Amino acid sequence: MQNPFIPPQQLLSVIIIGIYSFILTWCLLKALSYFLPLRAKENEEEIGLDISSLGEQIY
Secondary structure, eight states: OOOSSHHHHHHHHHHHHHHHHHHHHHHHHHHHHSSOOSSSHHHHHHHHHHHISSSOOOO
């Protein structure tokens, strides 16, 4: 039978991997933002992204 409690070493590993993943993702998105826009323009958001991106009206 396995121990139902997580050993502190495993818990620490999960927390460290979470922090590492967050920082690496943030750095990659920050680097990409210099070359590509990460967010739609405000007027495209108001019109609707289905119309501005795909040229289709869903509703």
